[in-house]
Amino acid sequence: MDNTAAGILVGALIDGAVADPRSWHPVAGFGTAASALERRVYAPSRLRGTAFAALCVGAAAGAGVVLGRFGVLGTAAATWIALGGTSLTAVGEAMADALESGDVEAARALVPSLCGRDPDALDEAGICRAAVESIAENTSDAAVAPLLAAAVGGAPGVLAYRAINTLDAMVGYRTERYREFGWASARLDDAANYLPARLTGVLVAVCGGGRPAVRAWRNDADRHPSPNAGVAEASFAGALGVRLGGETAYRGYVEQRPVLGEGADPGVADLRAAVRLSRRVQIAATVTAAVLAFSRGRSGRRACA
Template identity: 35%
Template sequence: MSTAAILSLALILDAMFGEPRWLWDHLPHPAAVMGRLVKALDARLNSGSGRRTKGVVAVLVLVAAGLIIGALLSLLGPIVEIIVAAILIAQRSLVEHLMAVVHGLRGGLQGGRDAVAMIVSRDTADMTGPQVARSAIESGAENMSDGVVAPVFWFLVGGLPGLITYKMINTADSMIGYRTARYEDFGWAAARLDDLLNLIPARLTAVLIAASGGVLRDWPAIAADAKQHRSPNAGWPEAAMARALQVALAGPRSYDGEMRDFPWVNESGSKSADAHAIRRCAEMLCKTWSLGLVLTVAIAAFF
């Protein structure tokens, strides 16, 4: 069975069943296992002098682990590959998290704040309704790239070894890729490699969202907005989603009690996003997933 055929079945399996919570109540989730490895490397290596070099060593360990584990699992056959890929592709759970924010907002502002706090790292206690909605939409767009398109891309490129290695580095970036006193040097390699691995997937996600939303004609404006974003990659899917929904995203927000004046993405769009806008975002992500599935099936059929 070809890599693209295995991937097509994995995408469908994830869409049908999502995260089997009953299973993860009894077994550690693969993402949690990756997190433990990153935490162990952090505890072991992130001290004393030469922290940037030690961070490079940690990344090399993660890459080697991802390649070896992926290669060993691949030897077990296509059924195992399908199941593992489905577990590590997060389309259904992404949509479920967005809909949780929709339901939270409909129950009251505090419900929306509580729900969005589960998927963003910024301060949520004093968010207005539109801020909650924008945060959810931004998270949905960015995680469509990190959690769906990038894993799909790296599976097509390198099978399970490629997918698991990507997830290792993405997990490391989410844990140690920060510009803080502790991680400025140690997390440098993880953050830079994550940027590199997401370079193509982020832009591909933007193309898929723009195509699904009928705004490919706005590509020059999408590219211009993306380049203003503080992240070299996250701005691309956010800019495409902002145009598709005709809303303004990003802008000022608070982290650790400090307000930061980030530029707007699609500044001329509506700044009054609400629960309906989040629902439309979830629908757009489903359309984007469907387009990606069609392309993957086409690759399986022709190659």
Template identity: 40%
Template sequence: MIMLSWPACVAAALAGVLLDRWLGEPRRWHPLVGFGRLATALADRLNHPNRPSHSERSALRQRLAGLLAWALLVLVPAAIAWWLIALAQAVHPALAWALHASALYAALGSRSLAQHIAPIADALTRDDLPAARELTARIVSRDTEDADAEALARAACESALENGNDAIFGALFWFLVGGAPAVIMFRLANTLDAMWGYRTPRWLMFGWAAARIDDLLNLVPARLTALSYALLGTTAQALRCWRTQARAWSSPNAGPVMAAGAGAVGVALGGGARYHGEWEERPPLGTGDTPAARHVHACLRLVQRTLWLWLGLAMLSVPLAALLGHAS
């Protein structure tokens, strides 16, 4: 049997999280780096937004090309993972279990999230704006050359809360649903959305499938993440921000996650930011204090508490499932 039993799945999830906490992301030969290069090469071959025709037929061709590229880059690796686990299961169930746990480790980014964002808060605490700008530019797409301390803290808080879902909880959710093939599918789909899911002339049509599929895959985990943030912070305020602010955000999943997270921490996020030289006024998120270094640390702590909440609930579900199974 390729799918793990529920106790084995929970044990593999715990193993994957602990591996991530212990090892962090690979310093060399990171699988997502190689995947990104492959995705870029394939997009260069298939994405041609500047060809003369701008008709509906041309737009449809670009969408279909993007969907084909998405299927090649996501469904093929997921199918290969399914096949490898089937082979491992035939050799020994423990080998298949190890592959499941390893796939989750490769998909998670809990430790790397803290390693990339905490130094921004440390630089802001030292009033070292040049270092904070450089560190922030590594993790966000907005311009940081002339950003002040408030803008940098805001960017770090938003990145921590949103990537808590994308790099941790979405991956964990899909792993618990379908093991290694499902978590590989989610993580690769999420990566393609980050690469192609822009509303620019180059990506609007070609990246349409990547953006929409990622929205669909994140529909449930994003709301579970938002609920978890709310329960572990200032609950009533977080729920109110989620209810009143999320719908105004351009992303149907980032909105609930960041609004609830900002409300839980008690910080005002959103607002204006500069992307590729163009000023963009974004809806408000959260409420309360102006972003500062302490809020960045608070957002990271909220993400980590949420991770242990999910693992704790998963582990508690094992004896409960056994009890219900015995009773039936």
């Protein structure tokens, strides 16, 4: 089997077995280093922000080049570092357990592990909606996109992708501080997730969403302020038969999001269904990425023959 394809499969298996460590995760280390660099170079300038993003992403890709020299094990390590799908669904399950037992405070405490919403502004219904939307978006960002990046770019590609996505989570906001400095990071993230988000929509339909997922994607995705999150969230909404969107409170500001899908607001049962759907999509994405990597490797060997 092609080294990249094998590395993707091994990395996905490791993520499924051990998920993200609670401490000393390489992505957390990258975030710490990026924060230190931001403090040194920050200015409300797109030029400064572009240089910041280029340095960070270039460093991550360079680390991937080093890992890639170790063949299957190096690609597996890079893939595992970039994946977050198992942790995503574990948090979703824990949140559903807490809500089912009536412990809204415990569920609220888990919100920051999924998204940047203001937990204090969320009741049980708001927690469910935030969780389903975040599981949908992060199924693309934390699972499908890294796998596709690994298939196309190997270890350098998958670590560059994870750097881009992490920078967007750090500085890609429309706040006064980051509107200019975070512009390049946000645009890079939009570009890096364009194809993965649409693959996510396809896989949601294939993995159980069917025509309702496609219909919600077609009718509602473009209403979302993100060109990529809208695809994932709308397809999940259609697949689950729920309505997403509405008033969305972050720390310091509130957004009015468009309605995606049809039906009732999501409840605990829908949150559990979102977790199950995410897992199916992640498995399908792993197989798709491995097949793509194998096909690319085989085509490359033929071209060299």
